[in-house]
Amino acid sequence: MSVMNRMQRPWILERTLDELKDELRADGFREYAARQVFQWLYHKNNQDVASWSNIARANREKLAGLYDWEARPLLEKQDDGRGTRKLLIGLADGLRIETVLIPEKDHFTFCLSSQAGCPLACAFCATGAMGFRRNLTAGEIATQVLTLKKEISDYAGKLNLVFMGMGEPLLNYNNLARALRIITDADGLNISPRHVTVSTAGILENLKKLEADFPQVKIAFSLNAPDPLLRAELMPISRRESLDSLLGYFREHKRRQRITFEYVLLRGVNDSPAQARQLAKRLHGIPAKVNLIPYNANPRLPFRRPAEIDVEKFRAVLLDMGMTVITRWSKGQEIRSACGQLAVFPGNT
Ligand code: SF4
Numbered sequence: 001m002s003v004m005n006r007m008q009r010p011w012i013l014e015r016t017l018d019e020l021k022d023e024l025r026a027d028g029f030r031e032y033a034a035r036q037v038f039q040w041l042y043h044k045n046n047q048d049v050a051s052w053s054n055i056a057r058a059n060r061e062k063l064a065g066l067y068d069w070e071a072r073p074l075l076e077k078q079d080d081g082r083g084t085r086k087l088l089i090g091l092a093d094g095l096r097i098e099t100v101l102i103p104e105k106d107h108f109t110f111c112l113s114s115q116a117g118c119p120l121a122c123a124f125c126a127t128g129a130m131g132f133r134r135n136l137t138a139g140e141i142a143t144q145v146l147t148l149k150k151e152i153s154d155y156a157g158k159l160n161l162v163f164m165g166m167g168e169p170l171l172n173y174n175n176l177a178r179a180l181r182i183i184t185d186a187d188g189l190n191i192s193p194r195h196v197t198v199s200t201a202g203i204l205e206n207l208k209k210l211e212a213d214f215p216q217v218k219i220a221f222s223l224n225a226p227d228p229l230l231r232a233e234l235m236p237i238s239r240r241e242s243l244d245s246l247l248g249y250f251r252e253h254k255r256r257q258r259i260t261f262e263y264v265l266l267r268g269v270n271d272s273p274a275q276a277r278q279l280a281k282r283l284h285g286i287p288a289k290v291n292l293i294p295y296n297a298n299p300r301l302p303f304r305r306p307a308e309i310d311v312e313k314f315r316a317v318l319l320d321m322g323m324t325v326i327t328r329w330s331k332g333q334e335i336r337s338a339c340g341q342l343a344v345f346p347g348n349t
Helices: 003-008 017-026 033-043 057-066 138-151 173-184 204-213 228-234 243-252 273-282 308-320
Strands: 074-079 085-090 096-103 108-111 115-117 132-135 159-163 196-200 218-222 259-265 288-294 325-327
Touching (some): 017 033, 033 138, 085 138, 096 138, 138 173, 173 196, 204 218, 204 243, 273 308, 288 308
Parallel strands (some): 108 159, 196 218, 218 259, 259 288, 288 325
Antiparallel strands (some): 074 085, 096 108, 115 132
16 A cells, blocks of 8 residues: 555554544444454454454455554564563654563563653753654554564563653653553553553643543652752753652642652762752652662763662662662663663664
């Protein structure tokens, strides 16, 4: 099918179940047809409508003419030798996005992108350094999950989805919310919202929307400095979205699960014991868990990873002050799929 033809038809992955039900009903299909389509797409991971055996041939042909069914291609794959895989997916307009599969002890984590590039330009982040191309659509988010699932097609256990890949998800709220509907729908990807984490640099208005629309989705907040001035240097968004307002919101808004505070440790910048004390005081009164992420050096950015002993000292201060702390030595550094390192496939920089 020519690109022009494809572009004229809506891509099937852009539809939520309710939208598809309305459209198919209007096109004369029975009520259950949309659920059948969803189950083939998302339960069976099959976009070849001609092969769908429980749908009458005439209906398959009609469906084939209504939508674009083309899968977005997997262009490249890198493996770190220990199971972490970074995949490069080609989009219809020629852009390319990265998505990562991470094996954990008892499950797999999918690290998803929400934008091509990122407009927030955090000083330590490779994605920020590549600039912003555009928001991803709901289908472009869902297709990352389908592509990653194909990598582990025999696995039927728990999946964790984290929006920690390229982009700031809350700057793409409408598409994120539509993708979350597809991801959590029992006839869609059927992943519990309790197994989804949205990580944000802090877009307060949309954070409130997310928590109202998806109260079970977990929130991770990319903090990185307890001092507002230092944070604004590292994360320019902090000049627009005040740290005090965000922490005040986290303190006051009651939710079922703790907030994860991500803290990328940068040598000589934000890794001193005094800053650890300041951090613990800042988070006082917030049900919190701190993820310490020793920085993964990037040759094009001027930051370095702290010594292991300094990471340990920082952690010890937080523990002494009663915090829950996990140190995440990021996986996938060899293929630059670790935190803040996406955007480095050849041609994506
Ligand atoms: S750290 Fe996150 S919010 Fe900041 S530039 Fe990178 S992708 Fe964007």
